[in-house]
Structure formats: C-alpha cells, structure tokens
C-alpha cells in the first residue's frame with residue numbers, strides 16, 4: 001500500500017515534470033515585436049534603446065542601446081545615457097536600468113559638456129571577469145574630437161563605471177562595434193579618417209579589452225559595422241553614409257578577422273528595408289543556431305520615435321540575405337525561427353460605428369487601404385470621438401494594431417477599449433497621404449464578444465487645421 005502510494009507520487013512527479021517541460025518547449029516559440037513599430041517593455045513602457053546590441057549571459061539576452069526620447073519630443077542627437085533591458089525569449093523585454101549617463105562622463109570635468117554618442121556594445125572579458133563597453137562619443141560642439149568611451153562593470157546589467165574617452169589612432173573614431181572571437185580575442189571595428197582617407201579599421205584589443213593593441217585590417221569606408229561568425233566565416237555587415245536616411249547595406253566575408261576581406265556584397269534591398277544595421281543576435285539553441293539582423297529605422301524629425309527592424313539572416317553558402325517579414329517566430333530554446341501567423345483584421349469601413357453628437361463619419365474608397373476602403377470621421381473639437389464595435393471571437397491576449405491614413409487637417413487620437421486607454425497617442429496629420437500602422441500594445445480580453453474601440457481627439461498637431469481621423473482597420477494578433 002505504502003509502496004503503491006510512493007509509486008503513484010513518483011508517477012505524478014514525472015508527469016508534472018513532463019507536462020511542465022512540454023509547455024515550456026511550446027511556449028518558447030513566440031512572435032517577435034512588429035518591425036518598424038513602437039515596442040513596449042514588460043512594464044508597458046516604450047522601449048527606449050537605439051543602436052541595439054546584445055550579449056547573452058546564461059539563458060538571458062541583455063540588450064543595450066542609447067536613450068533617444070526627450071521631454072520636448074523634438075530632434076536632437078544628444079547623449080542622455082545607455083539603457084539595458086533583459087529577455088529570455090527576445091520578445092518580452094524587462095527594463096533593467098540606465099547603466100551609464102551623460103553625468104557619468106561629465107563627472108570630474110570642470111566644464112560639463114553636451115555629448116553626442118551611440119553604438120554601445122558590451123563584451124565579457126574572461127581574464128578580468130569584467131564586462132567591457134565601448135561606444136563612440138564626442139562633444140556636441142567639437143566634431144573633430146571623436147573618441148570611444150570606455151566603461152566597465154562586474155555585472156552585465158551594470159551600473160557601468162566610466163573609464164575615460166580614448167583614441168586608438170589618428171583620424172578619429174566613428175561608428176563602431178566590438179567582436180569577441182571563440183578564443184577570446186576581441187576586436188574593435190570602427191570608421192576612421194586618417195590622412196584624409198575614410199576607412200573602416202579592424203583593431204585587435206589588448207588581453208583585458210581596456211585598450212587597443214594593434215591594427216589587423218583596413219577596408220573601405222563604411223558605417224554602422226557589426227560582425228558575426230558562422231562555420232569559420234566572419235561576416236561584417238555595414239551601411240553606407242547617408243545621415244539618418246537608410247541606404248543599401250553591404251557585407252564582407254573573411255576566414256580571419258585580419259582578412260583578406262571579400263569585396264562588398266549587397267545585403268537587403270536598396271534601403272535595407274528602411275533600416276541601418278546595429279547588431280546581429282546569435283540565437284544558439286538545441287537544434288540550430290539562428291542569426292537575426294537588427295537595424296535602426298530612424299525618424300529624423302524626432303529620434304525618440306525611431307523604431308527597429310529585425311529580420312532572420314538566410315544563408316546560401318557563404319552568401320547572406322534577408323527578406324521582409326512584419327514579424328516572425330523565434331524559439332530561443334531550439335534556436336529555430338519560422339514565419340508568424342497573420343493577425344485578425346477588422347475593416348473600419350465594415351464595422352458598426354458611433355460618433356460624438358453633431359459629428360459625422362463616412363466610408364470612402366482608397367486602393368492603398370486594406371480592403372480598398374477606410375472610415376473618415378470629421379470632428380470639430382477636442383474630445384470628439386468615433387467608435388467601432390469589434391466582435392472578438394475568443395478570449396485571450398492580443399497585440400492591437402491600427403491602420404490609418406495620414407493627411408492634412410487630421411487630429412491626434414487616443415484609442416480606448418471599453419473605456420480603458422490603449423497605447424500611446426497617434427498623430428495622423430501629415431502634408432501628404434501615408435498609411436502608418438500604429439502598434440497600441442497588448443490587451444487581454446477575459447471573455448469573447450463585442451468590444452468598443454473608441455478613437456478620441458485629444459490633441460492637434462500645430463500644423464493641422466482640423467480634427468479629422470481616417471481609419472483603415474483594427475487588427476488583433478494573438
């Protein structure tokens with residue numbers, strides 16, 4: 001009897017263990033956040049992390065990037081700090097902390113300065129057991145004083161201690177990255193202008209990674225470099241130089257960081273799917289290793305609105321390429337990626353509608369819109385609204401995306417679902433017509449049925465003269 005109970009308990013334990021590990025395996029394949037849209041962290045805040053770079057410690061990926069949001073929500077490229085986020089699935093990111101600020105760089109200076117900086121990259125030094133971060137950094141008012149900022153930490157998520165700005169060689173230090181090879185040898189790859197010639201230099205670091213040892217290769221001038229290695233081949237992905245506007249990425253290959261490096265080959269389309277390379281995530285799993293290209297999609301009117309483009313790198317021998325996906329599934333446990341399921345789309349022109357008293361709405365055709373049509377709401381004051389009834393088929397958590405049409409005399413809306421604000425405000429004003437998709441974050445419906453999606457005019461762009469909203473569709477992604 002006692003033995004039977006014991007056996008049963010063991011069985012229960014094994015079953016529970018199996019069930020747990022099975023659900024864990026299935027739960028590990030998750031869709032990435034949408035390319036080119038606002039990303040949110042696990043606390044519901046906008047992820048403010050640009051020039052993203054990555055380091056994996058244990059089963060956790062740490063993402064570093066510079067802060068680009070500011071109080072005035074207008075353009076500047078000043079350095080405010082480096083943010084660090086963590087994730088085990090590359091999708092749900094938890095804000096850890098701002099690991100280094102402009103104040104840290106100014107500490108000890110008689111005259112604090114405004115800095116222009118970017119492209120932080122962290123690698124781990126096995127000898128000193130320190131995390132080492134490099135990023136390009138110059139005073140705002142002295143464009144020729146281009147150096148790299150060095151900082152270190154005993155923990156990956158900081159805080160990092162600023163260790164000064166340094167210059168490996170004449171000719172300055174521009175866009176850069178770090179690469180740590182399998183044997184622990186590390187390199188800094190950076191744009192340089194020496195003797196009037198613009199180049200990209202690859203310098204080997206000292207054993208403690210705290211200084212530059214010697215140059216190993218020089219190639220054509222490129223920007224936004226990042227390096228990964230697969231099957232003994234080094235891949236160096238770069239962008240051209242066109243300010244905040246995207247251009248054709250190119251990559252080089254070699255069997256040694258010292259080269260010889262191949263001729264440049266095109267990567268992605270003419271705008272690299274409207275992005276500029278920032279890093280490659282190596283997703284080493286139990287069944288394969290995947291490589292994810294990460295790029296910045298800059299918004300030059302306000303860098304804080306810049307978004308991200310992540311695409312799985314595909315291989316054909318030693319040639320690499322990317323295709324466009326609005327998002328894809330990634331499984332950090334197995335290392336596999338796959339195409340993601342499409343969302344459930346509700347066309348605004350087909351939904352039941354209600355508007356604020358005295359205001360009007362109508363359905364109009366536009367071949368650029370989903371289903372060839374959109375709903376046009378004409379309000380005349382703040383707090384006017386249009387609402388749509390969406391019949392949600394199944395309870396669950398969904399990512400909400402709204403397709404809109406921008407144009408003149410449009411308003412700024414805040415969307416709400418059944419009375420609760422959902423996501424950030426969206427400004428649909430523009431001088432020409434574009435078709436922006438707003439990601440309004442995740443919502444959980446405890447039950448299926450009719451939900452009221454209300455779009456309330458909460459503000460007006462200073463350049464706008466009206467309160468019109470043109471809404472194409474509401475999409476829910478399970």
Ligand SMILES: [Ca+2]
Nearest residue numbers: 359380381384
């Ligand atoms: Ca009104």
Ligand SMILES: [Ca+2]
Nearest residue numbers: 347370373472
């Ligand atoms: Ca539509």
